[in-house]
Amino acid sequence: MIRSVKAFAPATVANVSCGFDILGFAIDAMGDTVELIRKDEPGLRVVSIEGDGGKLPLEAKKNTCAVAIQAMLDELDEQVGMDIYLTKGLPLGSGMGSSAASAVAALEAANCLLGRPFEKKNLLPFAIEAEKVACGAAHADNVAPSLLGGFVLIRDYHPLDVIKLPVPNGLYCTLLHPHYELNTADSRSVLRDKIPMKHSTIQSGNVAGLIAGLYEGDFELISRSLRDVIAEPYRAVLLPGFYEVREALKTAGALGMGISGSGPTLFALSKGKDTAQAIASAAKEVYSSIGLGVDVYFSEINTKGAYLIEEK
Numbered sequence: 441m442i443r444s445v446k447a448f449a450p451a452t453v454a455n456v457s458c459g460f461d462i463l464g465f466a467i468d469a470m471g472d473t474v475e476l477i478r479k480d481e482p483g484l485r486v487v488s489i490e491g492d493g494g495k496l497p498l499e500a501k502k503n504t505c506a507v508a509i510q511a512m513l514d515e516l517d518e519q520v521g522m523d524i525y526l527t528k529g530l531p532l533g534s535g536m537g538s539s540a541a542s543a544v545a546a547l548e549a550a551n552c553l554l555g556r557p558f559e560k561k562n563l564l565p566f567a568i569e570a571e572k573v574a575c576g577a578a579h580a581d582n583v584a585p586s587l588l589g590g591f592v593l594i595r596d597y598h599p600l601d602v603i604k605l606p607v608p609n610g611l612y613c614t615l616l617h618p619h620y621e622l623n624t625a626d627s628r629s630v631l632r633d634k635i636p637m638k639h640s641t642i643q644s645g646n647v648a649g650l651i652a653g654l655y656e657g658d659f660e661l662i663s664r665s666l667r668d669v670i671a672e673p674y675r676a677v678l679l680p681g682f683y684e685v686r687e688a689l690k691t692a693g694a695l696g697m698g699i700s701g702s703g704p705t706l707f708a709l710s711k712g713k714d715t716a717q718a719i720a721s722a723a724k725e726v727y728s729s730i731g732l733g734v735d736v737y738f739s740e741i742n743t744k745g746a747y748l749i750e751e752k
């Protein structure tokens with residue numbers, strides 16, 4: 441019987457500009473790690489969290505790892521006990537899918553510990569339960585790519601219909617993480633419930649264009665489609681320097697840029713590593729000119745998703 445397992449889940453960029461709550465992709469640069477140790481008595485216990493500055497809850501009902509695993513155990517009607525050790529590689533409130541990576545790594549590990557009762561894709565509903573607890577919204581555009589890797593489309597939520605999309609060769613992502621937190625619930629609260637018909641038309645065209653661009657490996661089409669008229673105009677006001685960064689990234693050769701998930705991290709897509717590096721340098725200059733510290737990462741798109749590191 442497996443006694444202990446360790447799994448990793450990558451950071452993600454949700455929305456990808458035009459795909460609010462329905463598109464996301466995983467990146468190679470970083471992620472979270474969860475170790476689980478089987479206990480003889482039932483119950484989930486979050487033993488330690490490293491790398492969160494003491495901000496995340498250890499209480500099982502509020503912790504995304506425990507909530508996700510509990511949802512899985514409830515579905516199986518199992519009473520297995522586990523001790524949970526979470527190591528955060530992702531900053532909190534960053535817009536890089538921090539809560540999603542923790543929940544997904546926990547599910548990948550728990551599934552292994554239990555002898556893989558679920559196909560990977562079928563772990564998603566449990567991860568969505570955890571997102572609900574973490575940010576009040578049951579969105580899947582971080583958990584799905586963190587679990588499955590690559591670009592993922594959530595075509596529908598009821599019932600869940602998730603489609604993996606192709607990743608064109610040479611596509612790079614640059615992430616710009618300014619030094620402040622913005623939680624998803626606050627960033628969702630500025631959005632409107634209703635959108636004008638003309639915005640719906642523009643947004644649908646761009647989502648379709650982006651997906652076609654990924655299938656065709658057409659970087660120009662991807663570039664034209666990276667536009668968001670639904671969330672970005674309302675969220676940009678929460679993000680100092682957004683429009684200046686956008687201009688600088690365009691000049692540096694970005695195919696397009698946008699808010700990573702609910703921010704404050706911004707992402708840019710580019711063709712090739714050199715452009716990704718040039719974008720990173722351009723962004724650093726802008727942030728420094730407005731007096732904001734920024735961490736910059738660039739990476740290829742992660743196509744693997746969550747994976748097991750070890751089992752004993």
Ligand code: HSE
Pocket residue numbers: 454455460461462535537579581582624627628700701702703
């Ligand atoms: N689609 C979600 C949002 C992602 O934009 O609120 C949160 O990371």
